[in-house]
Amino acid sequence: MTVRHWFLLPARMVQMLLFVLPLGIVVALSLLTRGDYGGAEQPWTTEAYRRLFDPLYALILWRSLWMAALATGLCLLLGFPLALYISRAGKHRGLLLQLVILPFWTSFLIRTYAWLFLLRDTGLINTALLKVGVIHQPLPLLYNDGAVLLGLVYGYLPFMVLPVYAALERIDPSLAEAAADLGAKPFTITLRVIAPLAGSGILAGCLLVFIPSLGAYLTPDLMGGGRTVMIGNLVQNQFTTARDWPFGSTVSLALIGITGLLLFLFLRRAPVDAL
Amino acid sequence: MLELQDLSKVFPGHVAVQNVSLTLLPGEFFSLVGPSGCGKTTTLRMVAGFEHPTTGRILLNGELLNGRKPQERNVSTVFQNYALFPHLTVSENVAFGLRRHGIREPGPRVAEALRAVRLTGKEQRMPAQLSGGEKQRVALARSLVLKPDVLLLDEPLAALDPQLRRQVRAELKLLQREAGITFLFVTHDQEEALSLSDRIGVMNEGKLEQVARPEEAYRCPASRFVAGFLGEVNWIAGAAIRPESTRLSTLACGQSVACRVIHTTFLGSVVRVEVECGDGFASADLTPHQPEFSAGAMAYLYWDPTDELPVPA
Numbered sequence: 332m333t334v335r336h337w338f339l340l341p342a343r344m345v346q347m348l349l350f351v352l353p354l355g356i357v358v359a360l361s362l363l364t365r366g367d368y369g370g371a372e373q374p375w376t377t378e379a380y381r382r383l384f385d386p387l388y389a390l391i392l393w394r395s396l397w398m399a400a401l402a403t404g405l406c407l408l409l410g411f412p413l414a415l416y417i418s419r420a421g422k423h424r425g426l427l428l429q430l431v432i433l434p435f436w437t438s439f440l441i442r443t444y445a446w447l448f449l450l451r452d453t454g455l456i457n458t459a460l461l462k463v464g465v466i467h468q469p470l471p472l473l474y475n476d477g478a479v480l481l482g483l484v485y486g487y488l489p490f491m492v493l494p495v496y497a498a499l500e501r502i503d504p505s506l507a508e509a510a511a512d513l514g515a516k517p518f519t520i521t522l523r524v525i526a527p528l529a530g531s532g533i534l535a536g537c538l539l540v541f542i543p544s545l546g547a548y549l550t551p552d553l554m555g556g557g558r559t560v561m562i563g564n565l566v567q568n569q570f571t572t573a574r575d576w577p578f579g580s581t582v583s584l585a586l587i588g589i590t591g592l593l594l595f596l597f598l599r600r601a602p603v604d605a606l
Numbered sequence: 607m608l609e610l611q612d613l614s615k616v617f618p619g620h621v622a623v624q625n626v627s628l629t630l631l632p633g634e635f636f637s638l639v640g641p642s643g644c645g646k647t648t649t650l651r652m653v654a655g656f657e658h659p660t661t662g663r664i665l666l667n668g669e670l671l672n673g674r675k676p677q678e679r680n681v682s683t684v685f686q687n688y689a690l691f692p693h694l695t696v697s698e699n700v701a702f703g704l705r706r707h708g709i710r711e712p713g714p715r716v717a718e719a720l721r722a723v724r725l726t727g728k729e730q731r732m733p734a735q736l737s738g739g740e741k742q743r744v745a746l747a748r749s750l751v752l753k754p755d756v757l758l759l760d761e762p763l764a765a766l767d768p769q770l771r772r773q774v775r776a777e778l779k780l781l782q783r784e785a786g787i788t789f790l791f792v793t794h795d796q797e798e799a800l801s802l803s804d805r806i807g808v809m810n811e812g813k814l815e816q817v818a819r820p821e822e823a824y825r826c827p828a829s830r831f832v833a834g835f836l837g838e839v840n841w842i843a844g845a846a847i848r849p850e851s852t853r854l855s856t857l858a859c860g861q862s863v864a865c866r867v868i869h870t871t872f873l874g875s876v877v878r879v880e881v882e883c884g885d886g887f888a889s890a891d892l893t894p895h896q897p898e899f900s901a902g903a904m905a906y907l908y909w910d911p912t913d914e915l916p917v918p919a
Contacts, residue, residue, distance in 0.1 A: 503687070503689065505685050505687060505689040506689050506691060506692075508654075508656055508676070508683075508685070508689065509683070509685060509689035509690075509691075510691075510702070511655075511656075511675070511676040511677055512654060512655075512676050512677075512682055512683045512749075513682070513702050513703030513706055513748065513749075513752065514677050514703055514706035514707050514752070515677065515702070515706045516677060516706075519706065523702075524691060527693045528692065528693055530693075
C-alpha cells in the first residue's frame with residue numbers, strides 16, 4: 332500500500348461504516364420477510380418490491396413528487412426576487428444575508444412547532460381574527476396540504492436564496508446596464524439576462540429544495556396532522572405502526588433511486604459547478 | 607445634436623463632474639480625454655442615463671434627456687469590457703436591441719450590421735469563443751444596429767493588445783464615417799484621442815479645460831495641464847516648448863540656454879536627448895542625421911519663438 336492509501340483509510344472507513352454498511356442492511360432488509368413484531372426474517376423474497384407498484388403507494392409517491400415540485404416552485408418564486416433584492420442592497424447585503432441564515436440558529440423541530448402555535452385553531456392567528464370579529468369559526472390553517480407546503484417552503488427557502496444569491500453576485504453589473512441601454516425594460520432584463528446567467532445557482536437551489544422536500548418527514552408529520560401524506564411518512568409508518576421493515580426499506584430505496592435519477596437527469600444538463 | 611449644459615455630478619464627498627458645457631455636432635467624432643478619475647466616464651454615463659446629473663441639462667436634438675431612463679434615450683453605449691451577453695450567440699447579441707424595439711424579424715438587419723464590422727460567418731459563435739477585437743466589433747454592431755443618434759464609447763480600445771489597438775483605431779474611424787453617427791469617445795490615451803477625433807475635450811478634476819480640434823489643443827493648449835497631458839513639454843527659461851520643436855547645438859548663438867547632456871535614446875525615427883539646464887531638465891527629439899551628443903557634453907538649447915506654447919510657464 333502506498334502512503335496515499337494510508338491517508339485515505341479514515342475516509343474509506345467512514346464511507347464503509349456510515350454509508351455502504353447501512354445501505355447494505357437496508358437492501359438486505361428489503362429482500363426479507365416481515366417479522367410478526369417488527370424486524371425481518373427468512374426466507375428471502377421480492378414481495379416488498381411487488382407491493383411498491385400498488386396504486387395506493389404510487390399515489391403517495393405522486394403526491395410527494397407533486398408537493399416537492401410545488402414547494403420548489405414556490406421557493407424559486409419567493410427566493411429569486413429576494414436574492415435579487417439582497418444582491419442589489421449595497422452595504423446592507425451582509426446584514427440581509429445574515430437574516431436569511433438566522434433561522435438555522437434554532438432547531439428545525441422547534442421552528443416547526445412554532446408554526447403549530449401560530450396556525451392551530453386556538454393559535455395566534457385564529458385567536459386574533461376571532462377577537463377582531465373578522466371570522467366566527469377558526470380557519471382550518473393546519474393539518475392540510477397547504478400547511479405542509481407552507482412548512483416546506485418556510486424550511487427550505489434559505490437553500491434557494493443562498494445559491495441564487497451567490498450566482499447573482501457573480502454577474503457583471505454592466506450586463507444589466509447594457510441591456511437597459513439596448514432598450515430592455517427591467518422585467519425583460521431580469522428574464523432574458525439576469526435569470527439565464529444565474530441559471531447554475533437557480534438549478535442548485537432547486538435541487539437543494541426539491542431533494543429534502545421529497546423526503547421530508549417532520550413537516551408533513553407535524554403540520555399535515557399525522558396522515559400519510561408523503562413518502563417520508565410512509566417509510567416511518569412501516570417501521571413503527573405497520574411493523575413492516577422489509578417494505579419500509581424498499582420504499583426508502585425507491586426514494587433514493589428516484590432522487591438519484593432526478594439528480595442525474597438535472598446534472599447531465601448543467602455544469603458540475605452548479606453545486 | 608447633443609448638448610450638455612452646465613452639467614455637474616456630485617457623489618457623497620466627491621465632485622465628479624463640475625459645470626461641463628459642451629455641444630456635439632451631428633456626425634462628429636468627439637473625444638473626452640483626461641487622466642483616470644477626471645470625470646469623463648461619469649459624463650458619458652450621465653448621457654447614457656446610468657447616472658443622473660446633480661445639476662445641469664442634457665439635450666438631444668433639442669429634447670431634454672434629464673430624468674429619462676436609459677431605455678428611453680436614442681443613444682447607445684459600447685462598454686469598456688464590451689458587456690456582451692455571455693449566454694447569447696453573436697447574432698442574438700446583435701438582435702437583442704432590435705427585439706426590444708419590437709422588431710420581430712431582426713435577421714436582415716443583424717446580417718447587415720455584422721457585415722459592416724466584418725463578422726459575417728461568426729453569427730453562431732458564443733462571446734467566449736471570440737478574440738478581444740471580435741468582441742469589440744460585436745459590441746459596436748450591437749449598438750450601431752439600433753441607429754442611435756449618438757454612440758457612446760467608454761475606453762473601447764483599452765482591453766486590446768497595443769498592436770491590435772492601432773488597427774482597430776483606423777477601423778473605428780472608418781466605421782464612424784460610414785455610419786455618419788456622432789461618436790462620444792472616452793479615453794485616457796491622448797494619442798488615441800488626437801489621432802481619431804474631429805474635436806477633443808480635455809478634462810481634469812471634473813472640469814472641461816479645453817475643447818478644440820486636436821492640432822489646436824496640441825499647439826495652443828489652454829492651460830498648463832492641457833499642454834502637459836497632450837504631450838511632453840520643456841519648461842525652460844520662461845517658455846514652454848515641445849521636445850520636437852526643441853533644437854540642440856554645440857554652439858551658443860542668439861537666445862540659447864546652456865545645458866549638459868545626460869542621456870540619449872534611439873527611438874527609431876528620432877533620437878531623444880535628455881539634458882539638464884540651470885533650472886531643470888528638458889528633452890529634445892533630434893533627427894538621427896543630426897550630430898550626435900554624448901553624455902556629459904555641453905550643449906545649447908534653442909528654439910523658434912513661434913513654436914512656444916501660449917501657456918503661462
